[in-house]
Amino acid sequence: MSEELLLHPLFRQAVALFLLFAGLAIGSFLNVCIYRIPLGRSIIWPPSACPGCGRPIAWYENIPVLSWLALRGRCRGCRAPISVQYPLVEMLTGLLFLLAYLSWGLSVDLPFILAYFSLLIVIAGIDIKAQIVPHILTVPGILLGLLYSYLAPERMLLESVAGLLLGGGSLLLVIVLFYIATKKIGMGGGDVMILAMIGSYLGPVKLPPVLFIASVGGILFFLLMRFVFKRRRIAGTITADDIKGTEPDLERVIYFGPFLAIGGVVMLFADRSSWIHLIAWW
């Protein structure tokens, strides 16, 4: 493609709209991943059905955001509520895909950044719902971060490796020190993997701010839930330890992954004036 075409305003508009709609559609797929990966089910087959009544979901009931609005958040068969998670994940993915294009353009960066956002959304969603961080998501994320640094001319592989080691190592150190001090596991090993993935994308320098954003966000959220919404328990699902009554800190079961993901997304945009691009595009 010629430089002239790539910079033409109409061409840029068309690609931006395409990325927005592609993001909405991919967001719909990410919802399937969030639901099925913790259950150990295939993310490709069978097609989506209502978990309440097993009614298959027709293509026109599966249009991102619009279908959820048209159905008013309920299954057409059994009237079971459809979580607001579905349209929210779709809109978030669409917005991040659009922002990625407005910030990086059609470059070698773009596919890696879209993959980064998609993986972080699924990781955060699964952590919220099931309190697990599957390696099947973080390990490919780490490898993509390294490959991105290897391929992109502005980036250095060494920086990526340093970010990976610092991200994985620093949280591991916190967990070990916390364990020595209290004989309790403070955070999950999954958090280490998430920060290692973010480190392999962002390099070591941006990791302290990622941890800062995640910690402040996590603490604020915890305080809000505990004292404003009076929730005794923050995590959604009941773990095996709960059922046996051996869960040591029922009130403290909290997820950190979503806040790491937020820090990782914010810091990726840190030196890009993405919001200005978005307002200008609007």
Ligand SMILES: [Zn+2]
């Ligand atoms: Zn149903």
